[in-house]
Amino acid sequence: AQSVTQLDSHVSVSEGTPVLLRCNYSSSYSPSLFWYVQHPNKGLQLLLKYTSAATLVKGINGFEAEFKKSETSFHLTKPSAHMSDAAEYFCVVSPFYNQGGKLIFGQGTELSVKP
Amino acid sequence: DADVTQTPRNRITKTGKRIMLECSQTKGHDRMYWYRQDPGLGLQLIYYSFDVKDINKGEISDGYSVSRQAQAKFSLSLESAIPNQTALYFCATSVGNTQYFGPGTRLTVL
Numbered sequence: 507a508q509s510v511t512q513l514d515s516h517v518s519v520s521e522g523t524p525v526l527l528r529c530n531y532s533s534s535y536s537p538s539l540f541w542y543v544q545h546p547n548k549g550l551q552l553l554l555k556y557t558s559a560a561t562l563v564k565g566i567n568g569f570e571a572e573f574k575k576s577e578t579s580f581h582l583t584k585p586s587a588h589m590s591d592a593a594e595y596f597c598v599v600s601p602f603y604n605q606g607g608k609l610i611f612g613q614g615t616e617l618s619v620k621p
Numbered sequence: 622d623a624d625v626t627q628t629p630r631n632r633i634t635k636t637g638k639r640i641m642l643e644c645s646q647t648k649g650h651d652r653m654y655w656y657r658q659d660p661g662l663g664l665q666l667i668y669y670s671f672d673v674k675d676i677n678k679g680e681i682s683d684g685y686s687v688s689r690q691a692q693a694k695f696s697l698s699l700e701s702a703i704p705n706q707t708a709l710y711f712c713a714t715s716v717g718n719t720q721y722f723g724p725g726t727r728l729t730v731l
Contacts, residue, residue: 538718547725548724548725549625549723549724550664550711550722551722552719552721555719557718596664608669608679609666609720611664613662613663614661
């Protein structure tokens with residue numbers, strides 16, 4: 507069975523410091539992995555995706571994520587947080603067989619950025 | 622202009638009422654989806670459609686129905702709304718396995 511676990515429900519950082527949002531997945535096969543961001547009262551925006559090419563994936567707004575098969579992890583990082591990064595972040599897996607186009611969502615991590 | 626639009630953006634209704642949420646897209650994608658989001662639960666799939674003649678149930682389809690009127694339009698209906706259907710509803714389209722989401726409809730059932 508496929509599953510996604512976001513290890514922190516809430517992360518708080520100071521502006522200008524690094525961001526780390528952790529995600530572990532469970533999959534019998536090589537999945538596609540995504541990070542989406544949801545700002546308050548907004549829809550979900552695709553940050554980045556991994557689809558079995560380079561293991562280090564660069565996304566929008568300075569975010570990147572590294573696929574580590576041995577650790578079944580896909581952590582999201584950013585070198586320097588900005589106030590506008592405050593939002594909820596979802597790690598998402600799409601099984602390789604893409605059953606019905608189904609996405610499996612983590613529970614979300616709320617990122618707070620302090621001045 | 623947004624590629625995926627949803628109407629209404631907010632709706633308050635009463636138990637037992639019939640409600641329709643609408644989704645339109647200009648991305649030209651064949652695949653469309655309806656999700657609901659509850660706090661702390663991520664998104665759960667209600668229904669999905671691979672083309673106008675193809676409709677499939679998702680994880681939590683009970684109490685919901687859908688209509689795919691055209692490639693660009695996919696509507697979600699609650700035939701008789703109940704309070705535990707209070708949630709944020711998202712429409713999405715996809716190409717390959719990448720999905721693109723609308724802004725959401727916040728529905729409150731009193």
